[in-house]
């Protein structure tokens with residue numbers, strides 16, 4: 100591992116076994132917890148959330164680049180959410196063929212027609228990146244996506260630094276242990292929620308967490324909830340709805356659930372995210388933003404911000420009907436391994452890779468159905484060896500790829516940006532055998548950057 104954990108440690112199997120036990124206990128002590136698969140709604144049996152044995156080297160320059168651009172991404176998402184013409188144009192082709200996005204868009208239109216009942220907006224985002232490895236060994240920061248809805252692991256990632264520090268100390272790597280940064284997204288996320296609550300202006304009103312049916316990841320949410328409990332007591336009127344559920348079609352199990360979403364959107368509560376911010380986080384919007392001249396429209400007099408954001412864009416290509424889309428199809432079919440094909444879905448496991456891209460595109464390339472997707476350059480991070488610790492998993496060395504997430508928060512009241520902050524980070528690492536999938540999907544595990 101370049102400037103990371105010495106080989107003599109990585110290959111000492113007895114030591115690794117001991118360190119894995121030390122690490123698991125440290126994770127339990129620090130509260131890096133998850134409920135088990137078998138009983139997702141009970142805390143009788145809990146385990147450590149999956150994580151890496153060692154932190155992963157991340158170059159300082161790109162790490163701080165990701166932090167520095169976050170408040171601009173917050174601003175960008177917020178501007179998009181206030182620009183119905185842009186959203187309509189950007190999503191026109193998608194909603195023509197993608198039912199889920201179309202239904203969300205219908206709610207958005209109804210709210211526009213009726214007028215927004217609440218002028219306070221709360222954004223809790225996570226912008227995700229991979230470090231693309233250049234031929235010269237350099238790595239450049241490339242955005243994978245931005246999550247405006249239910250961006251998770253701000254809670255657990257507040258506790259993982261102490262776990263890795265401890266493991267490194269036990270392994271005799273004192274200097275390395277000091278290179279792990281403090282991280283507390285939970286406090287930052289809670290601070291923004293509390294700000295929105297305060298602006299709402301009712302002592303009696305509560306914050307409502309809209310949670311999933313199966314709640315293995317409950318502790319991640321509890322960290323944020325507990326930060327809030329330090330501040331307020333319980334009651335009935337809802338000042339803020341914090342959605343941790345509702346980002347995938349499967350969450351809407353009946354017409355009643357769609358009615359409930361509409362009801363919440365029409366209510367006086369501050370929505371996190373509101374419907375237009377939800378739509379601003381779609382992969383189609385991400386692709387449209389990468390087209391020439393679009394960022395300039397949102398930052399007309401700020402070329403340096405445009406430059407800073409654009410520097411993090413990977414190649415993104417439209418599959419709309421017309422010559423541009425035709426070009427994209429031909430390009431993908433000619434070299435599928437260079438790309439990722441993405442539908443408008445969240446939560447991991449939905450993207451299409453390699454030869455399957457050809458299969459899917461052959462099926463849809465002549466029809467408007469292809470407009471449900473976008474195409475993206477595949478990012479190739481430098482593989483790093485590590486051990487992935489998960490309950491019942493074998494202890495073996497894996498070739499790993501990492502994804503850095505940066506948490507951003509903002510609160511706007513009418514035209515006034517009251518708060519706009521970068522509140523922490525998340526590093527997730529997976530075995531390179533897997534193309535896709537996050538922690539919840541059982542593929543990636545929690546990690547920490549070791550700045551080099």
Ligand code: ADP
Pocket residue numbers: 227229243244413439441444445446447448449450475476477478479502534535536537
């Ligand atoms: P989701 O909203 O489902 O998380 P993502 O766009 O983040 O969708 O993709 C899921 C996973 O697929 C990512 O966490 C990453 O591991 C992988 N992935 C996505 N886009 C790329 C890309 N352009 N290059 C390499 N891997 C990618």
Ligand code: MG
Pocket residue numbers: 227243244447537
């Ligand atoms: Mg993702």
Ligand code: MG
Pocket residue numbers: 244245246444445446447
């Ligand atoms: Mg996502």
